[in-house]
Structure formats: structure tokens, C-alpha cells
Amino acid sequence: MKAALFEYVRPSTLKDGLQRLAEGQGTVKVMGGSQSLGPMLNLRLARPKVVVDCTALPEMRDVTMADGVIRIGGAVTHAEIEDGVFPLLRGSLLQTVAAGIAYRAIRNRGTVAGSLAHADPAADWVLTMTALAAQLELVSSGNKRMVHMERFMLGAYTTDVAEGELISAIHVPELGDNARWGYAKFCRKTGEFAEASCCAVFDPRRGFARVVVGALDGAPQALPAIAAAVAESGAMPTRADIGKALEAAAPGKDAIDRKLMTAAVLRCLEQVLGKEKTL
Template sequence: MKAAAFEYVRAASLPEALREFGDSSNGAKPIAGSQSMGPMLNLRLARPARVVDISRVDELRSVTAVGDLVRVGAAITHAEIEDGNYELLRNDFMQYVASGIAYRAIRNRGTIGGSLAHADPAADWPLALSTLDARIELAKTGGKRQVRASEFMLGAFTTLLEEGEIISAVLVPKIGVSLRWGYYKLCRKTGEFAHASASAAFDAQTGLARVVLGALDGPPMALDVLAQSIAKQGPSAATAEAIAASVADAMPNADAIDRSMHEAVVERCLAQALGSSAR
């Protein structure tokens, strides 16, 4: 099946793009890497009257330092993060996550903003950015606002985005040498969407302590009790019993196999973060 007819517009600037989205009569939708919207168009799950290409908008293609944060433009691709094209993003965690997203052909085109906006529960960036307590910058003709990454996704393929609003950037805390992290997912085969995933980050200097479950029926779920116990007591708090209890609380309606897979990814990502060979 091929897409229904639509008008194509390439935006030269963010204000130009926002004007297109602000006029609801256009029925406009943004497109950048086209790795999510493209299939939806071809399957006719989305039928916009106009598609606005934002892949070359300078403000969405820059990476800059903003105080103790790194502002990552929404049209930065997974491959650019994986390859370390931007000095501010040359850190183990972001590059590791980017390198495991789908296949290289998809990473070459797919963007960090597009992944977040699509809000697939099995996607990598919603989980990883929630773990880092990042912020998402949303823009429309009336101005910009920021929301926590952990609050942006409301459910499967459902977000806080309002009519006429797009993701313009992600604001990620600068990652220092004291950060200890883990990221693990179970896939049927390399490149496929995860059946279970988990991420952990601990930083004694900033007080960051996060353990987050991904690949659920809805948005990622933070295991706050487990994370705080580990932050206070150290690796000894990451027992099999504590992990199982936290996963059960987060997934009360899951079957035993699903819970078992999520327990396994939590255990393995904590081993990465807390073990002697922690990154």
C-alpha cells in the first residue's frame, strides 16, 4: 500500500515550520527521518493533507551547551550520536543507546525527536532519557515549554504534544565521569524491538538515582524504591528478591514470563552499573 496524496513542504526555519502546524486547516504533520511517519503514511494510518519536512531546520540540527545541560536538536539522527559527531554527545551512555537502535540504515535517518514523538513503548530514547531525567522542549507559534522526559509519554503512541506543537529539542544533563550506568534489552534478534528493557543511572555527585523499566504496555516505569535503596545501601540492595518485588509492583497484571524477562533485564543493567566493570 502507498500513501494517500499529500502536499510536501520543506521548512527552511523553525518559525516557518511552526506556522504550518499552527494553521490547523492545513492538516499538517512533521517529518524528519521518516522512519516512523513514513510507514504510517504508506499503511494509511496517517493521512495528513500536508507533510512538513523539518530535517534541515538549523535550530533542530544543532547541539549546544546550555549551562549544565546539553541541548540536542530534535532532528539529530541516531547515527550522528552513535558516531560521536558532536563533542558534547561523546559519552558512553548516549552513544551506547544510539548504537543499539534498530539497524544502521534506520539509525542513519531516524531522529531523536521523531522517536520520542512516535512514543513506541519498546523504543530506546523514551527509556534512556527518562533514566537521565532529561527535559523535552516543545515548540509552537505561541512559544516554547519544557516537560520532563519521564512525564512526556502518556501511553502507547500517546504524548503530551498539543495541536500545532512539535518537539524542538531534548535537554540532557551533562554526563560526568562519576555517572555509573547500565542499559540492557532483550530482543528476539538484533535490531528488533525489545520485549523487555531496563536502564539504570547513579551519580553520587548530582544525587541521580534512577532504575527504569521499558518495553511495557505504556510509558517507561521508574523503580524508585529500588533505586533509592541502592543509592543508600550500595550494590547489596540489588538482590533478586528486591528486583522481583519492584518489577511486580510496576507490572501487576503481567504474566510470569513477562515479569521474568523484565527481572532479567533489570538484574543485568544493574550489573553493568554497579559491577566492578561498570561503565
């Protein structure tokens, strides 16, 4: 099956793109790398009258920092982060995560904002940005607002993006020099979506400690008791403690799911406690 007929628009400025979104009144779809939207168009799960391609917008193609916050343009690709194109992200958690997303062909085209907007529960950026306490910059033709990642994803494939809005950038707090982080996921085969995943970030400079599990039925869930225990003791929590925290965060999971989730948390924390890294 192929996509239903639509008009393809590739604006040269964010202002023009937002104007086309406003004019569409619900008949327009925003395209990032098209790694999610493309299959949906071909399967006719999405039938927009207009597709607005945001990959060339200069306002969404850069990575900058101000006041201790790194701003990542929404149209930055996974491969660009993986390859260290932007100095601010070299040697970072984000670079490590980007290198493990799907396959290289997908990383070449897929964008950070596109992945977040699609909001697949097993997606890497959904989990990572939640663990980093990122904020998303949502813009429309007449408004701009910031939404914390924990309030952005409302459920599987459901977000707080309103009609006429798009994710123009992701704002991530810079980590201190002595910050530690870990990322682990289990897939049926390399390149597939995760069956279980975990991301942990500990930044003593900000008094920040977070352990988050992903690949759930909805949005990623934090394990605050585990994060607090690790931050206080610097020791690996027991499987029993992890199991108790997972039961509270994701009740109803079967034995296999719990085993995979526990293993993901343990492997992630082994990275945290093993060596120092920076954002």
C-alpha cells in the same frame, strides 16, 4: 498500499515550519526521519494533507551545552550520536544506546525527536530520556514550553504534544565524572523492538539515582526502591526485591514477562556496578 496524496514541505527555518503547522489546523504531520511516519503513511493509518519535514532545520540540528544541561536538537539522528559527530555525546550513555537502535539504515534516518514523538513503549529513547530525567522543548508558532519526560508520554503512542507543536530539542542534565550508568534490553532478534529493557543512572554529584524499566504496555516505569537500595549499599539487589518492585511498577505481567524484566534489570545493574562511565 501507498500513501494518500499529500503536500510535502521542507522549510529552511523553524519559524517557517511552525507557521505551516499553525496554518494546517490538524491536517499537518511533522516528519523527522520518517522511520515511523513513513510506514504509517503507506498503510494509510495517517492521511495528512501536508507533511512538514524538519530534518533540515538548523535550530534542530546541533548539540550544545549551557549551565550543566546538554541541548540535543530534535532532528539529530541516531547515527550521528552513534558515530560521535557531536563531541559532547562521545563516550556517553546516549552513544551506547544509539548504536543499538534497530538497524543502521534506520539509524541513518531516524531522529531523536521523531522517536520520542512516536512514543512506542519499547523504544530506546523513551526509556533512556526518562532515566536521565530529560526535559523536552516543545514549540509552536506562538509558544515554547518545557515538559519533563515523565509527564510527556501519556500512554502507548500518546504524548503531551499539542496541535501545532513539535519537539525542537531534548535537554539532558550533564552527568558528573563519577556517574555510573547501565542499559540492557532483550529482543527476539537483533534490531527488533525490545521485549524487556532497563536503564539505570547514578550520579553522586547530584544525589541522583534512577532505575527505569521499559517495553511495558505504556510509559516506562521507575523502580525507586531498587535505585535507593543500590545507591545506599552499592550492592546488587536480590531477585526477590527486584520482583517485588516490578510487580508494583508493572502488575499483571505473566511469568515469562517477569523473568525477562528481572533479567534486564540485573544485567543493567551489573553494568552500573562493574565500571564507571560518563554522560
